[in-house]
Amino acid sequence: MAKEIITEELSIVVVARNHNPTILNPDFLKYNKIVPTDWELAGKPICADPVAQVTFSNGVNIVSQFDKVIFSEVLRDKKPGDVAIPGIAQKYVETLPHVDYRAVGINPKGHVVFTDEAEVQRYIVDNLLAPGPWRQFDEISVKAAIKFIYALKDCQLSLTIEEGKLQVQDSLLPVALFAANFHHDLAGESKEEKLKNLSKILDEWEKDLNLFREMVNERFLGISGKP
Numbered sequence: 001m002a003k004e005i006i007t008e009e010l011s012i013v014v015v016a017r018n019h020n021p022t023i024l025n026p027d028f029l030k031y032n033k034i035v036p037t038d039w040e041l042a043g044k045p046i047c048a049d050p051v052a053q054v055t056f057s058n059g060v061n062i063v064s065q066f067d068k069v070i071f072s073e074v075l076r077d078k079k080p081g082d083v084a085i086p087g088i089a090q091k092y093v094e095t096l097p098h099v100d101y102r103a104v105g106i107n108p109k110g111h112v113v114f115t116d117e118a119e120v121q122r123y124i125v126d127n128l129l130a131p132g133p134w135r136q137f138d139e140i141s142v143k144a145a146i147k148f149i150y151a152l153k154d155c156q157l158s159l160t161i162e163e164g165k166l167q168v169q170d171s172l173l174p175v176a177l178f179a180a181n182f183h184h185d186l187a188g189e190s191k192e193e194k195l196k197n198l199s200k201i202l203d204e205w206e207k208d209l210n211l212f213r214e215m216v217n218e219r220f221l222g223i224s225g226k227p
Contacts, residue, residue, distance in 0.1 A: 021064035
């Protein structure tokens with residue numbers, strides 16, 4: 001299968017205990033140099049207890065809740081050095097070092113474009129499911145969403161695959177959607193130790209992204225990683 005994953009989005013979820021979401025607003029982000037002062041908003045910020053949200057016109061979105069902060073960004077053709085949210089997340093937690101951070105998730109999403117819905121369905125059902133009566137019910141073919149969980153050395157990886165549609169101008173393209181969650185629990189007895197561990201994970205975010213791409217391309221799409 002000569003198809004390759006297109007990585008569309010990256011999110012970083014920082015899990016925390018008793019985090020105050022109401023502090024999130026554009027002034028807080030710019031005053032503390034978490035984001036550049038010249039970034040423009042894509043819309044009016046939201047602050048409706050217990051959720052706050054700030055979205056910028058460049059595709060960066062930040063959502064704050066009591067138990068987590070979610071940083072997300074549209075990737076498309078960005079080079080690693082142009083991806084903003086790892087640095088934003090780093091500055092955010094450094095600005096609020098007193099928060100009890102518990103875990104961090106590195107979550108890439110991507111898609112593979114197919115010719116039609118039937119081809120997507122054949123790829124998921126025929127390649128990833130064993131034959132059996134569950135493939136049809138009342139002569140209707142099944143649509144499947146499959147989740148794989150891997151216990152890696154430093155984290156747990158969850159990978160979900162399902163059928164979907166991609167809006168491109170006025171067309172809807174049939175795609176297989178791949179969404180990964182690299183869940184890193186923060187080791188350490190003190191807040192300082194956990195914050196240091198958190199910073200290390202954020203520094204190495206690209207390692208998880210590359211593993212996601214390699215795993216999907218090599219193990220699910222049959223593309224060799226070797227020349």
